[in-house]
Amino acid sequence: MAVEVSSPVSALAASLPWPLRVLLPLLVALVGYCAYSYFLHPLARYPGPLSARLGLPIWRFHHCWTRDYAFALHAEHKRHGPVVRIGPNHLSFSDPEAIACIYSASGGLSSKFVKTAFYRAFQVFKDSPSIFSERNPEVHAKRKRAIAPAYSIGALGQLEEYVELVADQLVDRIATDATPKGGPIKLDRYFSCLAMDVIGEIAFGESFGLLHGDINDAQRSHFFAGVLNLSQWGAIAGCLPWISHLILKAMPRITGEPGGWVIGAATKSRIDKRYEDERTGLSSARPDMLSKFMAAKHPDSRKQYSQREVLFTATSVIAAGADTTSTTLSIFFGYLAAHPECYAKLQAEVDAAWQDGTLTSPIKYKEAVELPYLQACLKEVLRLHPPISMDLPRCVPPGGAMIAGRFIPEGTTVGMSPYVVHHNPDAFGQDCDAFRPERWIDATDDEKKRMDRYNLTFGGGSRTCIGKNISLMEVSKIVPELVTRFSFKVPGYKALEKGKVPFERKSAWFLEAHDLVLEVTPRS
Numbered sequence: 001m002a003v004e005v006s007s008p009v010s011a012l013a014a015s016l017p018w019p020l021r022v023l024l025p026l027l028v029a030l031v032g033y034c035a036y037s038y039f040l041h042p043l044a045r046y047p048g049p050l051s052a053r054l055g056l057p058i059w060r061f062h063h064c065w066t067r068d069y070a071f072a073l074h075a076e077h078k079r080h081g082p083v084v085r086i087g088p089n090h091l092s093f094s095d096p097e098a099i100a101c102i103y104s105a106s107g108g109l110s111s112k113f114v115k116t117a118f119y120r121a122f123q124v125f126k127d128s129p130s131i132f133s134e135r136n137p138e139v140h141a142k143r144k145r146a147i148a149p150a151y152s153i154g155a156l157g158q159l160e161e162y163v164e165l166v167a168d169q170l171v172d173r174i175a176t177d178a179t180p181k182g183g184p185i186k187l188d189r190y191f192s193c194l195a196m197d198v199i200g201e202i203a204f205g206e207s208f209g210l211l212h213g214d215i216n217d218a219q220r221s222h223f224f225a226g227v228l229n230l231s232q233w234g235a236i237a238g239c240l241p242w243i244s245h246l247i248l249k250a251m252p253r254i255t256g257e258p259g260g261w262v263i264g265a266a267t268k269s270r271i272d273k274r275y276e277d278e279r280t281g282l283s284s285a286r287p288d289m290l291s292k293f294m295a296a297k298h299p300d301s302r303k304q305y306s307q308r309e310v311l312f313t314a315t316s317v318i319a320a321g322a323d324t325t326s327t328t329l330s331i332f333f334g335y336l337a338a339h340p341e342c343y344a345k346l347q348a349e350v351d352a353a354w355q356d357g358t359l360t361s362p363i364k365y366k367e368a369v370e371l372p373y374l375q376a377c378l379k380e381v382l383r384l385h386p387p388i389s390m391d392l393p394r395c396v397p398p399g400g401a402m403i404a405g406r407f408i409p410e411g412t413t414v415g416m417s418p419y420v421v422h423h424n425p426d427a428f429g430q431d432c433d434a435f436r437p438e439r440w441i442d443a444t445d446d447e448k449k450r451m452d453r454y455n456l457t458f459g460g461g462s463r464t465c466i467g468k469n470i471s472l473m474e475v476s477k478i479v480p481e482l483v484t485r486f487s488f489k490v491p492g493y494k495a496l497e498k499g500k501v502p503f504e505r506k507s508a509w510f511l512e513a514h515d516l517v518l519e520v521t522p523r524s
Contacts (some may be wrong), residue, residue, distance in 0.1 A: 037088060042409045048085030049076060055088040061239040063507075067232070070389035070419035070507040077420055083406065087239075090413040092391050094420045096427040096454040098404040102394055102414055103460030112397035115463070116413050117241035119393075121248065122234040130316040131466065142299045144466060147313055150292035151466050156473055157365070158287045162201035164362040167478050169211040170194045171485055174520060182521035184491045188330045188503065188514060192224055195326035196318075198474055203289040203317045204270040226262025227322055228512070229255075235390060235509035267315045275307055290314060321467045323510050324387040325474050328378075330513035331385040332479060334503045335435050336377065337490050337518050342437060347487075349373045350480045359480065368476035376437040378475060382457045383422045384435060387471075389511035391415030392459060418456035419511060427454040433499070487521045 037055025038044060044053070051058040063069040073092060076084045082095040093102070102113050115135040122133040131147070134140045149155060170190060177185050193210035200208040209215055210223070233251045237244035251257075274290055277283040293313050296305045305313070336343040349371055353359040359367050369375060393415040396403075400410045408414060425432050428451060429439070443451065458465040482488075490502050503516040 041088075043085050043089065043091065043412065046083055046085040046091060047080035052085045052087050052090070057087055057240060059086055060090070061236060064232070064235045064239055064390075064509075067506040067508050067512075069235070070417055070511055071505075073391065073417050074420050074423055077424075082404065086391075087413065089411070090393070090415070091408065092420070093404060093414060093416050094424050095404040096421055096424060098414075098416060099421070099454060099456065099460055101401060101403045102416060103392070103456075103463070113394035113401075113414070114397075116393045116395050118238035118413075120241055121237035121244040122230070130312055132316050137462070141462065143313075144462075145299050146296040146305070147293060148466075150289040150296075151469060153469055155287070155289075155292065156202075156469055159202040159289075160365060160473070160477070161362075162288075163198055163474055163477055166194055166197045166201055166207060166211065167362075167481055169197070170478070171481065173211055174482070174486060175522060178486060178520040178522050180522065182487070182489075182519045184517050185520045186515070186517050187333060187520075188326070188516040189220075191329040191516075192322070192326040193220065194329070194478070195322045195324075195474070196223070196227070198325070199318055199321050200270075201288075202470070203314060203321075204267075204274070205284065205286050205288045205290065206270070208266070223262060223266070225257045227318065228510075229257055230263060231323065231509040263318050264311075264315055267318060268311055271307065271311050271314060289317065317467065321470055323512075324465075324467070325471045327385075327387055327510065327513050328382065328471060328475050329478065330503060330516045331381045331501070332378065332475065333482075333488050333518060334501045334513060334516050335381050335384070337488050338496055338501050339435055340489065342377065342435070343488070346373055346377055347483055350483045353480075354484065363477050363480055365473045365477055368480055371480065372441060373437065374476070374480060376440040378472070378479075379440045379455075380435060380437040383428065383455065384433075385505070385511055385513070386418035386422060386457045387510055388457075388459065389417060389419045389507040390509050391417040391420075392456075392463075416456065418459075419507070421454060421456055427451075485523060487523055488518045489521075491517060491519045 034054040034056070038053050041055065047053075049059045060069070063072045073084075073086065076086065077092070077094045082093060084092045084094075086092050114137055117135075119133045119135060123130065131140065131143050134143060170193075173190055173193075174185065174187075177183075190211070196210050197207040200206055207213070208223070210220055229251070233248055236251070237247035240247065271290065274283060274294070278294075290310070293305065293310045296310075296313075297303060298305070336346060350359070353367075353371055358370060393413050396408050396410050396412045396414055398410045400412075401408055403414060421427055423432050431439075440448065440451070458468040490496055496502060502518065504514040506512045506514060
């Protein structure tokens with residue numbers, strides 16, 4: 001007769017309630033996975049937050065959710081050094097020498113570092129990626145080449161008058177709120193309205209009416225929430241790309257706020273109207289960006305863009321351009337107001353330019369770029385507070401790669417946060433955390449080239465933000481107009497500590513600036 005012998009382990013397992021019998025193998029597998037990730041994984045030697053070293057994709061998700069991503073990542077680099085493991089298979093670099101390998105546009109090894117699945121979460125429309133979310137380098141290059149004429153300096157020169165139209169509306173709104181003796185005004189909301197209305201004018205031939213139209217505050221808030229949530233939710237969902245579509249579906253229910261469909265709907269209505277006007281012969285000859293998108297052709301087939309492709313392309317203009325410009329204006333005036341000695345120098349430069357005829361009314365972009373202190377201030381605020389704050393993830397190509405003196409295995413996700421790099425003493429000196437526009441003026445030619453090489457404000461390489469010229473043109477034109485007409489300073493009730501700024505900073509994909517309240521006084 002056979003005798004059945006049971007081991008102590010099997011006997012213990014049999015005595016457990018069935019839920020525990022199911023969960024126990026999963027728990028053992030999880031412990032084994034975490035042990036492998038911590039001790040044996042190819043990236044095990046790199047320091048970082050414990051969850052990342054255990055192979056859990058928690059750290060990035062958590063800090064996108066709490067909107068302190070850039071600041072948390074900067075703290076990790078200060079704690080651990082130039083290379084930090086921030087995910088199961090994800091390394092963040094702060095060494096500026098890594099830029100050339102990961103992002104350079106020279107066509108060398110960096111051209112093989114493709115975007116990761118993270119970017120799938122930024123697709124407004126499921127059936128086609130935008131020029132931003134497109135991961136295939138060849139497809140991206142062709143799409144960029146097809147629409148590049150709409151973003152050229154020459155094309156934007158044709159649109160300056162429409163930027164001036166909206167700038168005048170901004171001046172009128174601020175003048176209405178400003179009192180002769182000066183009073184506090186919440187400027188960041190006005191800058192958001194301006195940025196959206198400029199995009200409407202130059203991209204679609206008509207303003208969204210946020211500065212002057214019959215739109216109430218609730219409607220404005222709804223619209224801005226859609227723009228902001230597209231980037232914030234995209235960042236959160238991108239951290240878990242295998243379920244990103246589920247996260248994006250759930251976020252409106254979780255938060256009660258609108259998503260990226262707000263942008264898609266606003267864009268679609270204008271494009272549908274333009275195509276209908278074309279069919280009925282009512283379309284104007286205004287040379288806006290939409291007209292150039294509609295005339296774009298595929299480089300290979302020379303086939304004209306379909307209406308659907310025009311929609312994908314135009315939507316990315318709003319998603320990328322509006323928040324970038326509004327944030328840049330907010331941080332510009334926030335930093336300058338927090339540093340009155342710098343503000344006085346800028347105001348003196350603008351006043352002198354009017355007197356010697358360098359500036360004419362309305363101010364042209366080509367005039368504004370000739371104001372050295374204005375441009376130095378713009379470079380400095382974008383260095384300290386770049387619009388994009390997350391690391392820009394890329395996948396190490398087959399065979400692996402040497403990055404800043406370290407061999408990184410193929411398939412590893414690597415990235416560099418503009419905020420972290422710009423606050424690295426190795427890139428911008430021991431005073432890298434200080435607001436000092438003079439660094440861009442006093443530097444030697446070699447030092448300027450080095451700082452420009454380490455500047456990731458608009459990304460790097462072939463994936464540099466295509467809307468860069470739009471944002472720089474808007475800010476360069478609008479700042480001297482406002483400085484000419486008003487004085488801005490931190491309200492007396494806001495006592496700022498040294499190095500602090502008069503706005504709230506939040507960081508997911510964008511490095512946002514909220515609640516900028518300054519005392520605004522009309523100048524005589």
